[in-house]
Every structure is written in C-alpha cells, then in structure tokens.
Amino acid sequence: MPKEWTDKQERQYEHIRDSEKDQGASTERAKEVAARTVNKNRAQAGQTRTASRTSVQDKSPQQRGGQRSGRDGPKGPTRDQLYNEARQRNIEGRSTMNKSQLASALKRKKAS
Template sequence: MPAGSSRKRERQYEHIKEGAEERGTSEGRAKEIAARTVNKERARSGEAKSAGKVSVRDPKSASQRGGERSHSGPQGPTRDQLYEEARRKNVEGRSSMNKQQLRKAVGR
C-alpha cells in the first residue's frame, strides 16, 4: 500500500488480496490485483495525488463492475483461463489441447 493510505484502504487491499488468493491466484498476482483496484478507487475518490483518465472517467467502480470485463473482449478468455476451467471440470487430455479445443471442451 502507498504511504499515507487510510485504514479503510488497507482493509480493502487485504480483502481483495485474500479473495484473489482463495480463487487460486498466485500471491504476487493477488497483490497486484489488490493494489491496482485500491489505487483506482483512491483516484476516483480524490485521495490520490494524481489520477489517470480511465480511473476518473469510468462510470462504474471496480467493485460495482465485479469482473464484468474479465474473460471478455474480441477473443474471450485466454487459453490459460480456459485450461484452469477445464482443470476444475476434470477434462481429460486438457494439457495437449489448444485454445479452440479447450473452449469446446468446457462448453463455451
């Protein structure tokens, strides 16, 4: 957390980090997700010294959006995301599948 952060933001950071780790995200990635989310919220609420255009103009906060942008876009989820879903569903032969095959195997 940046120096001078409020206790609320510190709690928010820990909550987001723990949630990401519970979903199977690595510790480093969970820290990155939490820091980015908290920093964006700080920028939106005027707590940060500077803020990027996207942070301020985005109509929904990260917590309101709730992963809405995840797994979307022109190509959908990544191969790694599909692989993890296939692993959770115990799909046989998933390690040798390409993105298209994984998409079909998990029903997307």
Template sequence: MGVPRGIEMDEEYFMPAGSNAKRERQYEHIKESQEERGSSEKCAKEIAARTVNKERARSGESRTASRTSTKDKKSAYERGGERSHQGAQGPTKDQLYAEAKKKNIDGRSSMNKAELRKALGR
C-alpha cells in the same frame, strides 16, 4: 491460475504510504480473495494494490489518476461491456445487428457488417 491478461508482474507494487484504514482493509480483503481463487501471493498483492489505487483515484484521494480510473464511475459489471470491441475492427456484426434491431432498421437481416455500420451512422 496465472497472471490475468494485461497485468505485468512488478516486484515493487504496493499500497502507497499514508493509506487509510478503510483502504488497508479493502486491500487485505481483495488480496485474500485472489489467493483463494488460486493466484500467487505476488499476483494477489498486485491486483489488490491496483484495485485499491483505482478506488483511491476515483474518490479523489490520490494526487494523480489515469483517465479511465476517474472516467468510469461504474464497475465493470455495471458498464456491461461499454468499451468492448473498440479496437481496430470495432463491434462485431452480431453487435451491430442487435443495435440495428433496437433501432428497427429495415433490411438489417440481409446487411453485411459494413452495411450495418453505414445504416447505424458509424
């Protein structure tokens, strides 16, 4: 297994000084789990550090935090793809159709993507 998409390998990625025992244990656990999954030690360390730092930001333990670190109070699993398909083309036709079905929009089966967007008010 290589480096997960979107993660740049950084030679100097580590746990910040002054981390508490709980965060140290969390770091070690994540690092070991990543190594068991086949990640290199370097990649496992970076993933573990990023994960722990994000948790520190969410709980207010760090001085600075990114907007996504503090905004997302749910795990990726709990978010269930809330931020998926927010790119240039937006949600897929199937996703728009599913939303139209939930809202019981008439004529949805014959609509194209643009028409579904318009019917949903996007």
C-alpha cells in the same frame, strides 16, 4: 502498503488480496489486483495527486463486478484503455479507430 492509505483501504487491500489467493491467483498477482483496486478507488475519490482519465471516468471496480473477466457480456480492455496503449506505441490513425480496430492494430504491432 503506501502510508497514504487509510485503515479502511488497508483492510480492503488485504481482503481483496486474500480473496484472489483463495481463487487460485499467485501471490504477486493477488497483490497487484488488490493494489490496483484500492488505488483506482482512491483516484475516483480525488485522493491522489495524479490519475489517468480511465481511472477516474471508468466504472469503479465494485460496480464493474468482473464485467471484463471471463463472463458473458463486454470483455477485455475498454476503448479508452486500448487508445492509450495505441498512443504509447505511436499507432497512426488511432483517433478515428473504434475498439475492435484498435485491438487489431495493437495485435499487429505486437506481432511485428
């Protein structure tokens, strides 16, 4: 755990990691989910030097409550997250695309 984390953040990390492992996630996946959650909370609280726009503007992991993880309702990455990936892959016309168009373009790019 990074030395910048507070004691409370370390406890939160351990709690999330253990919870993920109890739900059947691998040790590595549990560590990743826990670290991402704590780091996103730190970014939203302004405790990091740099933070992505989606980390700061998106709902907190606690507010989201599994909204994108296999229940009815909105699923998958947000439009901003898809847009960032499209930008990294140099997909042309991405700025005018909606969420489903971005997802399709990324899928086509991965297939080729």
